[in-house]
Amino acid sequence: MSADTRVYTASMLAYQEIKSCILMGEVPAGIRLREEKLAERIGVSRTPIREALLRLHTERFLERHHEGGYRIAVPSARVIKELYEVRRALELFAVRRTVESIGDRDMEMLGQLEAEWTALGAEVPSSDPEFVLLDEDFHGRLAESSGNLQLAEELRRVNERIRPIRTHDFVTPGRVEVTIEQHLGVLSAVRTGKAEKAEELLERHIRQSQAVVETSSFKAFERMLTVGVDEVGSLW
Numbered sequence: 001m002s003a004d005t006r007v008y009t010a011s012m013l014a015y016q017e018i019k020s021c022i023l024m025g026e027v028p029a030g031i032r033l034r035e036e037k038l039a040e041r042i043g044v045s046r047t048p049i050r051e052a053l054l055r056l057h058t059e060r061f062l063e064r065h066h067e068g069g070y071r072i073a074v075p076s077a078r079v080i081k082e083l084y085e086v087r088r089a090l091e092l093f094a095v096r097r098t099v100e101s102i103g104d105r106d107m108e109m110l111g112q113l114e115a116e117w118t119a120l121g122a123e124v125p126s127s128d129p130e131f132v133l134l135d136e137d138f139h140g141r142l143a144e145s146s147g148n149l150q151l152a153e154e155l156r157r158v159n160e161r162i163r164p165i166r167t168h169d170f171v172t173p174g175r176v177e178v179t180i181e182q183h184l185g186v187l188s189a190v191r192t193g194k195a196e197k198a199e200e201l202l203e204r205h206i207r208q209s210q211a212v213v214e215t216s217s218f219k220a221f222e223r224m225l226t227v228g229v230d231e232v233g234s235l236w
Contacts, residue, residue: 010044014052017042032065061164083162084210090155097146099195106145114187121180129167168216
């Protein structure tokens with residue numbers, strides 16, 4: 001194994017370990033994450049810890065601490081609700097536009113998307129926060145099929161902002177299977193020209209996801225806010 005591979009592996013380990021702790025609400029809100037403590041806890045050097053923290057900051061799981069370094073980013077319930085409203089409006093408009101103006105190229109692209117998600121349904125992945133990236137890819141490509149690339153880009157930005165929250169959806173048992181089934185239902189309605197059905201299924205899908213996310217993330221954030229620094233501060 002080369003040195004580069006060892007660094008990459010250590011960085012991925014650090015990233016996964018820290019992210020898992022964030023999702024489970026094990027990191028106190030407001031506490032400054034210290035590289036040396038994280039390195040000791042995870043069993044790697046400070047370089048992969050630094051790389052993992054930077055990646056988690058880019059993905060909006062972390063924000064800058066006023067004393068330097070990072071702390072957990074805890075978005076407000078209002079911001080989450082507003083971003084979901086924007087996401088829903090963008091996606092519903094996109095899916096109707098797709099049905100109304102779909103061409104052969106779009107149909108081919110959607111057929112490929114359907115094949116990929118049918119394959120996922122045949123061998124359902126286990127609960128995994130990383131599944132959020134596959135989910136974003138699905139919604140992004142569905143929006144692109146509308147032909148409005150600016151709309152698809154705005155949706156990408158919204159999804160990036162709520163990604164730390166939406167990962168909670170895919171650590172909830174059974175949600176990956178439900179998501180695959182709902183995605184295939186939306187695609188079927190779009191490809192058969194049923195605009196109202198597609199909108200109905202898509203809105204239901206987004207609202208259900210939001211409800212799960214709000215419940216799961218609230219429990220995690222509640223844990224972050226109530227866990228005592230004296231209890232676990234020495235670990236971070």
